[in-house]
Amino acid sequence: MNQPSAGAPASPYPNYLAWSITVTVLTFCLCCMVGSIPGIVAIVYGSQVNGKFASGDEAGARRASENAKIWTWVCTGLAVLGLIWMIVSFFINGASFLYGDALQEFQRMQTR
Amino acid sequence: MKPGSRHLALAATAAASSAAAAAGVWVLRRFDPSVAGSPLPGCLFYEFTGLYCPGCGMTRALHALVHGDLAQMMAMNPLLPLLMIAVPLLVLQGFGYRLPLPKAVVATLISAKFWIGLLLGFWLLRNLPWWPFAWLAPG
Numbered sequence: 001m002n003q004p005s006a007g008a009p010a011s012p013y014p015n016y017l018a019w020s021i022t023v024t025v026l027t028f029c030l031c032c033m034v035g036s037i038p039g040i041v042a043i044v045y046g047s048q049v050n051g052k053f054a055s056g057d058e059a060g061a062r063r064a065s066e067n068a069k070i071w072t073w074v075c076t077g078l079a080v081l082g083l084i085w086m087i088v089s090f091f092i093n094g095a096s097f098l099y100g101d102a103l104q105e106f107q108r109m110q111t112r
Numbered sequence: 113m114k115p116g117s118r119h120l121a122l123a124a125t126a127a128a129s130s131a132a133a134a135a136g137v138w139v140l141r142r143f144d145p146s147v148a149g150s151p152l153p154g155c156l157f158y159e160f161t162g163l164y165c166p167g168c169g170m171t172r173a174l175h176a177l178v179h180g181d182l183a184q185m186m187a188m189n190p191l192l193p194l195l196m197i198a199v200p201l202l203v204l205q206g207f208g209y210r211l212p213l214p215k216a217v218v219a220t221l222i223s224a225k226f227w228i229g230l231l232l233g234f235w236l237l238r239n240l241p242w243w244p245f246a247w248l249a250p251g
Contacts, residue, residue, distance in 0.1 A: 017222045017224060018202045018203070018205040018206030018221075018222050019206045021222065021224075021227050022202045022203055022206065024227070025195055025198075025199060025227075028165060028166045028167035028170075028231065029167040029170045030167075036231075040228060040231075043224045043227060044228070046224060047223075047224030047225070085153075086153055089153045090139070090152065090153065091151075092151075093149075093150075093151035093152075094151035096149075
């Protein structure tokens with residue numbers, strides 16, 4: 001881990017790791033692959049922040065933090081889309097699952 | 113995050129997650145994802161590639177969980193119990209709460225290497241057809 005050692009100043013640039021790991025795990029359960037790739041990119045950038053700051057590369061730490069933030073938001077957006085897709089497909093498929101027989105019966109009556 | 117907004121964010125997240133969990137339990141008590149034509153969506157990655165992703169079997173594992181069948185839950189996706197413990201802790205950590213856990217545990221929880229290794233490793237291993245890896249595949 002890139003935790004700063006005791007006494008060293010903590011990085012002022014957030015690494016968003018807790019958030020990016022959470023949404024990455026959620027995307028694997030929601031929309032699979034599509035959201036997980038930006039999530040993994042966000043985790044990789046986030047993991048660089050503290051190390052770069054500790055080695056004195058302040059500009060690098062800031063850039064890594066900004067990239068982690070962007071990719072975390074992309075992943076969060078895809079997780080929300082995945083959730084919406086899941087709910088919509090549930091209602092569409094649920095209607096035909098529950099009322100499929102009734103719908104077929106209705107169509108038969110129409111064509112008769 | 114400041115303590116005030118932190119508590120507010122946590123309360124909002126807890127309320128949203130409880131509502132989602134209640135809806136999920138209701139749906140999974142009424143619908144069985146293993147039944148053909150079930151309205152619960154399958155995995156898109158599996159559909160296109162025929163390979164399992166790390167989340168494959170998650171719906172069936174949750175279905176087993178709300179029916180109290182823990183062995184079936186582990187058979188479908190052994191990652192589920194770990195995530196059910198780790199994700200709430202990650203959310204607390206993300207909101208800036210100090211977790212009352214050993215330092216090494218917290219360091220692992222927010223370790224990029226741990227999570228990427230776990231997810232990619234699990235992804236690869238559960239697609240191997242031999243014992244004991246075949247046990248990681250859903251079913």
